[in-house]
C-alpha cells in the first residue's frame with residue numbers, strides 16, 4: 195500500500211523538515227531530483243519521498259536497491275549557514291537521528307558504522323548519502339538522502355545482499371507503518387539539526403560515539419586502492435574516523451568502506 199500523501203502532508207504542516215513535500219510514485223533518484231530542486235531555490239526543509247527509484251544511488255557509486263511500496267526513499271534539502279568544512283557534520287547528525295528513530299522500533303539494536311551505515315546485528319538497515327552544492331566558499335544547500343529497508347522480507351532482498359541487509363519488519367516481526375516512521379524520522383532530524391545549529395558538534399559527536407559499533411575496535415578502511423588499519427579511537431570534527439595505527443600514529447580517514455577486524 196502506498197504512503198497516504200494527504201495524511202503525511204497534514205502531519206508535516208509547519209514543521210521545519212517536511213513543510214514542503216514532493217511525493218513520487220517513481221523517480222530516478224530522490225537525491226538527483228532534490229539537487230535539481232535545490233538549484234531552482236527550493237527552501238530549507240523541503241522533502242522528497244518516492245515509492246520506488248529506478249536509479250537509486252548509494253555511496254561510492256553503488257546502486258541502492260529501491261523496489262516499490264515497501265521501503266523509505268527520501269531526500270531532505272537543508273541550507274545550513276555554517277562554514278563548508280562543517281558540512282560532514284550534517285551527515286553525522288542524520289546518522290544519529292536515523293539510529294535514534296530505528297531504536298524506537300528495535301530498542302538498543304541499531305548501531306552506527308562509520309561513516310553512516312545503520313546496522314542491526316551487523317546487517318544494514320539504512321544508508322545515508324549526503325551531497326552538497328557550494329557557492330563561493332559557502333554551503334548553498336545539502337541534500338541528505340536516506341534509504342531505509344522497512345517492510346521487505348528476507349527473501350525479497352536480492353541474493354547478493356540477503357545476508358548483509360535487513361529490514362525493520364524482519365527485525366520486529368511485524369509490518370511497520372511507513373507514514374509513522376517518516377514522521378518520526380523527520381522529527382528526529384529536525385531535533386539534531388537544531389542541536390547542531392545551536393550547540394555545535396560536540397553533543398552530536400558524543401551521541402554518535404555512544405551509538406557507534408567501531409570505537410575501540412580494530413578496523414580497516416578501504417578507499418579506492420588504499421587500506422588503512424588500526425584501532426578506531428575517535429570521530430573528527432570533519433566527520434573523519436580517527437584511527438591509531440600499529441605504529442602508534444594517529445591517522446584521519448575521511449572516506450571509504452570500514453570493516454571491523456576484531457573487538
Ligand code: BTN
Nearest residue numbers: 223225251252253321322339341
Ligand atoms: C549508502 O550507500 O549507504 C547510501 C544509500 C542512500 C540511499 C538513499 S535512498 C534515497 C536517496 N536517493 C538516492 O538515490 N539515494 C538516497
